[in-house]
Amino acid sequence: MIEFSWQFFAVGIPAIIFGGISKGGFGSGAAFVAGAILALVVPPGAALGIVLPLFMLVDAATLKPYWGKWHWPSAKGLMIGAVPGCIIAAYLYAIVDADIFRLLIGAICLAFVAFQLSRSVGWLTVKQIPFSAPLAWVAGLVGGFTSFVSHAGGPPTAVFLLSQGLSKTAYQATTVVVFWAVNWMKAVPYAFLGIFSWDTMMGSLALAPFALVGAWIGVKAHHLVPERLFFGLTYVLLVLTGVRLIWVALA
Secondary structure (H helix, E strand, O other): OOOOOHHHHHHHHHHHHHHHHHHHHOOOOOOOHHHHHHOOOOOHHHHHHHHHHHHHHHHHHHHOOOOOOOOHHHHHHHHHHHHHHHHHHHHHOOOOOOHHHHHHHHHHHHHHHHHHHHHHOOOOOOOOOOOOHHHHHHHHHHHHHHHHHHOOOHHHHHHHHHOOOOOHHHHHHHHHHHHHHHHHHHHHHHHHOOOOOHHHHHHHHHHHHHHHHHHHHHHHHHHHOOHHHHHHHHHHHHHHHHHHHHHHHHO
């Protein structure tokens, strides 16, 4: 049973606002931290159940501002790959140690940022990777799995999209439509696995206004922040996400 004390709201409100900002304007790279922070005051499974409806609400609120601006080949490939990723996660959720995947994705996040920084200072001169459907499927599969078990599908998706050199709006719009689809894929298995409950629904309802506030701030920030600064912030979020994933995995 979840206790809706002042600690729940003191932790949950800023966590959900942060998650909404990340999803609404900065590619979802660090949105999963909302669930991780919420798990400090509620059981981890309950945190998953509370956060998913809120993320679905943010998805619905941010689809319109980015409608049709996504890179469709990437979006389609990621969504196709996410289907088996979610199916595998649904079957293995109770028996597989997700820390292995957290460690792997965290390492990929940090390696990718190091790679991009090396390119920016001239240590490496490598062309951007062109779109590849198989790579999209692999990124989608990993993202679908990690999204299911910890709402951490943003990092593998970000690594794949950023390597293609998309504009900031195409990048953001693609993450919005991809995770709108992925979160719907997760909803039915969550219900069958017992992740949703009356308490999680009440928690989601209580925090819903703050999720919308975060989404609104994220959309506004996306349009106000210059492209160079936007990707700089994205790399910072990737570093924070990678470090957090590795920390959780090793702990």
